[in-house]
Amino acid sequence: MTAVAPSDQAGLRPGVLPDFVSRIPRAPYRSLNPTTKLVIAFAEAFIAFGVRGWTGPLVVLGVILACAVWAHIGRAFVPFLLATIPLIASIFLVNTFLYPGATDTIVVIGPLHPTWTGLVEATQAALRVVAFAMSVALLGLTTTAGELVSDLERRGVGRRLVFIIGAAIRLVPRMVSRAAEITEAQRARGLDTEGSLLRRARGLLPLAAPLVIGALTDVEEQTMALEARAFTAPGRRTVLRAYPDSGAQRLLRWVVALGTVAVLALSVSGRLEWLP
Amino acid sequence: MDWLSRQFSTRVIVLIPIAIAINIVLGYTVQTVLKLPVYLDSIGTILVGVLAGPIPGLVTGVLANLIWQYAPGIGGGTIGPFAITAGVIGVLAGIWGMLGVYKPRPGRGLQIWGPAALAMAIIGLLAWRMYTIPQYTDPNVGAYPDWVYPAIVVIGIIAAVAVAAVVWRRQDAAGAWVAVSGAVTGVVAAIVSAPIAAYLFGGVTGSGTDLIVAALRQGGADVLNASLGQGLFSDPIDKTITSFVVYLILISLSRRFVARFPLGDKIVGEG
Numbered sequence: 001m002t003a004v005a006p007s008d009q010a011g012l013r014p015g016v017l018p019d020f021v022s023r024i025p026r027a028p029y030r031s032l033n034p035t036t037k038l039v040i041a042f043a044e045a046f047i048a049f050g051v052r053g054w055t056g057p058l059v060v061l062g063v064i065l066a067c068a069v070w071a072h073i074g075r076a077f078v079p080f081l082l083a084t085i086p087l088i089a090s091i092f093l094v095n096t097f098l099y100p101g102a103t104d105t106i107v108v109i110g111p112l113h114p115t116w117t118g119l120v121e122a123t124q125a126a127l128r129v130v131a132f133a134m135s136v137a138l139l140g141l142t143t144t145a146g147e148l149v150s151d152l153e154r155r156g157v158g159r160r161l162v163f164i165i166g167a168a169i170r171l172v173p174r175m176v177s178r179a180a181e182i183t184e185a186q187r188a189r190g191l192d193t194e195g196s197l198l199r200r201a202r203g204l205l206p207l208a209a210p211l212v213i214g215a216l217t218d219v220e221e222q223t224m225a226l227e228a229r230a231f232t233a234p235g236r237r238t239v240l241r242a243y244p245d246s247g248a249q250r251l252l253r254w255v256v257a258l259g260t261v262a263v264l265a266l267s268v269s270g271r272l273e274w275l276p
Numbered sequence: 277m278d279w280l281s282r283q284f285s286t287r288v289i290v291l292i293p294i295a296i297a298i299n300i301v302l303g304y305t306v307q308t309v310l311k312l313p314v315y316l317d318s319i320g321t322i323l324v325g326v327l328a329g330p331i332p333g334l335v336t337g338v339l340a341n342l343i344w345q346y347a348p349g350i351g352g353g354t355i356g357p358f359a360i361t362a363g364v365i366g367v368l369a370g371i372w373g374m375l376g377v378y379k380p381r382p383g384r385g386l387q388i389w390g391p392a393a394l395a396m397a398i399i400g401l402l403a404w405r406m407y408t409i410p411q412y413t414d415p416n417v418g419a420y421p422d423w424v425y426p427a428i429v430v431i432g433i434i435a436a437v438a439v440a441a442v443v444w445r446r447q448d449a450a451g452a453w454v455a456v457s458g459a460v461t462g463v464v465a466a467i468v469s470a471p472i473a474a475y476l477f478g479g480v481t482g483s484g485t486d487l488i489v490a491a492l493r494q495g496g497a498d499v500l501n502a503s504l505g506q507g508l509f510s511d512p513i514d515k516t517i518t519s520f521v522v523y524l525i526l527i528s529l530s531r532r533f534v535a536r537f538p539l540g541d542k543i544v545g546e547g
Contacts, residue, residue: 049357049475083353084353087353087354087481090486091477093490094478094479094480094489094490095478098490098494100493100498100499101498122478125477126478128477129353129354129477136346136356140346160284160289163289164292164335165293165339166293167290168292168293168296168297168339168343169343171293171297172297172301172343172347174297175298175301183305204306204316205524208306208316208319208521209524211298211302212302212319212323213528213529215294215298216294216525219290219533220533223286223287223290226289226290232286
């Protein structure tokens with residue numbers, strides 16, 4: 001066994017950016033500019049919710065499925081679909097059986113009167129929710145937060161906003177494990193997380209207080225670290241990674257964004273009532 | 277512009293992501309580990325609002341919900357569109373902070389019990405006004421099942437006793453005003469949330485509060501009124517608890533730390 005220097009292992013050569021810094025995703029759809037994918041995701045969400053009836057959610061679902069097939073991520077959608085089941089079940093139960101003012105009963109089962117009106121409303125609401133969840137999944141599966149944030153910074157989004165978003169996303173997993181540690185420590189001291197409502201409610205402060213106060217102790221150090229590194233200095237920072245963009249994508253972004261605004265305006269003013 | 281940039285000192289910029297993470301993690305933990313029927317996902321938003329002002333509060337609330345929705349792994353089903361509500365909560369918290377609601381008001385005897393009684397009267401009036409709205413009492417719009425009224429009375433008494441206990445133990449009337457600000461925030465949050473839940477999700481959000489929506493629908497409420505009725509039940513309780521947790525956190529932090537934030541002088545007071 002010959003000893004390998006750590007820099008060789010990572011493929012580092014002087015003067016050349018290492019692979020993990022400069023690598024740009026190449027797979028279809030994934031290789032689009034992060035901002036393009038963000039614009040598409042927001043447009044899908046707004047159309048799914050903004051255009052009532054069947055058309056909006058179904059068109060959005062069709063677009064998302066096409067993109068997913070193109071990006072080869074069909075199977076990765078399954079857990080996201082499964083996660084919507086509780087909400088979908090609730091939507092169907094509440095709307096089908098308890099739709100106010102509906103009289104077109106499907107069948108009478110004892111005291112229950114499911115109605116067609118309720119079922120149609122429930123199906124449409126469920127389609128909206130699924131379309132929205134899938135638009136979120138498509139963005140999440142094809143774009144990392146780091147890519148998106150650094151591309152937004154290159155486009156001139158202020159470093160304060162970039163820091164807030166980036167730091168928040170990095171902090172969440174750390175704080176999740178901190179919350180788990182605190183829960184276990186308090187359980188070891190007799191905190192009841194399984195008992196009656198009142199007992200569980202009493203566990204709230206022993207859980208929340210250490211978590212929040214512990215997190216706040218970092219503020220002072222982080223503030224000084226940022227100030228010491230010229231965070232508030234004027235002028236723009238140099239961005240290390242640049243994601244490829246093209247004129248076609250710029251055009252696509254504008255068309256999608258303006259098109260969404262136009263469709264929403266038509267929908268709100270009631271000019272899309274003829275759509276199913 | 278100066279007013280705005282003063283609210284966004286580096287210290288506030290560092291606090292906001294921590295507050296966002298607190299919102300997400302605590303909201304998630306309370307709903308899944310302790311399984312309590314409250315949200316408690318706005319502690320960070322109210323903390324930033326009170327310490328820094330309305331605009332940082334707005335930014336914290338909106339970004340927290342968007343990041344919660346879009347972040348991989350923790351993604352939350354319906355939380356994203358409620359970014360509007362979260363933003364309003366942040367703005368309100370900033371206004372409470374500027375008004376000095378969280379400022380210590382120490383005293384003895386009538387000095388603390390006078391304001392405390394007034395605050396309790398305001399909450400009582402608000403509760404009475406809220407729970408006699410047509411959504412609960414008029415069978416044409418919607419009505420609650422009978423168990424709700426005793427439940428409201430019990431929750432009200434527990435809240436009043438808890439607030440009074442804190443006021444008495446600290447000999448400080450601030451707790452009562454914090455409770456009032458929380459209840460008002462809750463009413464506003466419910467009014468902003470109801471159309472979002474009704475219009476986007478058919479009135480339900482996939483959590484335990486859907487049971488209340490179903491009960492109201494059973495009584496004949498339409499989609500919007502059922503959502504509003506559910507919100508007016510859950511939100512004031514949730515935001516009062518949240519505001520109180522923020523108050524307890526603020527008084528356990530060192531005065532030096534709190535005073536360095538833009539609205540710090542409104543919280544530590546004089547002396």
